[in-house]
Amino acid sequence: MNLSVIRCEVGFMPTNAYVVRDTESGDSLVVDPGFYDPALTEALQKLGINRLRYILLTHGHYDHILGVRQLKDRYGGDVVIYESEAAFLKDDSLSLVKPFCNGIPMIRAADRPVRDGDRLPFGDGEITVLHTPGHTSGSVCYLLGDLLLTGDTLFCESVGRADLPTGDDHALLRSVRRLAALGGDYKVLPGHMETSTLAYERANNPYLE
Numbered sequence: 001m002n003l004s005v006i007r008c009e010v011g012f013m014p015t016n017a018y019v020v021r022d023t024e025s026g027d028s029l030v031v032d033p034g035f036y037d038p039a040l041t042e043a044l045q046k047l048g049i050n051r052l053r054y055i056l057l058t059h060g061h062y063d064h065i066l067g068v069r070q071l072k073d074r075y076g077g078d079v080v081i082y083e084s085e086a087a088f089l090k091d092d093s094l095s096l097v098k099p100f101c102n103g104i105p106m107i108r109a110a111d112r113p114v115r116d117g118d119r120l121p122f123g124d125g126e127i128t129v130l131h132t133p134g135h136t137s138g139s140v141c142y143l144l145g146d147l148l149l150t151g152d153t154l155f156c157e158s159v160g161r162a163d164l165p166t167g168d169d170h171a172l173l174r175s176v177r178r179l180a181a182l183g184g185d186y187k188v189l190p191g192h193m194e195t196s197t198l199a200y201e202r203a204n205n206p207y208l209e
């Protein structure tokens with residue numbers, strides 16, 4: 001694999017959506033299209049992507065899923081989310097989408113519900129699913145090459161909030177410590193704010209001590 005990655009800040013939060021293309025196979029994916037934003041379509045164009053293999057969701061909050069329907073309609077791609085977290089796509093009280101979804105077409109079902117340890121083929125490698133509950137009960141991180149896509153579980157020098165529906169602060173701490181215990185180093189690509197590395201987080205993130 002030879003991965004090209006563009007981070008796009010989408011929507012009003014803003015949220016980090018990531019566009020990833022394996023330049024060898026042409027396999028492409030988007031992580032957490034929180035809004036169908038020009039920044040996202042420009043990144044897809046820049047990487048020469050016409051079709052997506054996957055739309056990976058780290059969890060079901062509105063600011064990570066509101067762009068999924070429009071993205072999938074235009075570019076295709078299997079919608080991947082942790083199996084229990086698929087309930088968020090149907091239940092607006094879990095996704096917290098209500099005040100923000102005015103007229104935006106919503107995705108209501110996943111194509112590929114996944115569990116901890118599942119592997120999805122991508123290029124000549126694979127994407128590994130890590131179930132990391134805490135921010136929500138069905139939050140996951142995805143490992144792909146040297147990328148660790150952490151959603152709202154792990155941020156640069158911080159972690160996600162655990163006070164929203166299905167959140168659990170003890171589970172969140174266990175999850176981020178599980179990430180810290182992964183061997184080697186990874187680029188940490190979180191759902192908000194700046195990117196980091198796992199080595200930097202092990203040394204500087206107070207929640208990983």
Ligand SMILES: [Zn+2]
Pocket residue numbers: 059061135152
């Ligand atoms: Zn969230």
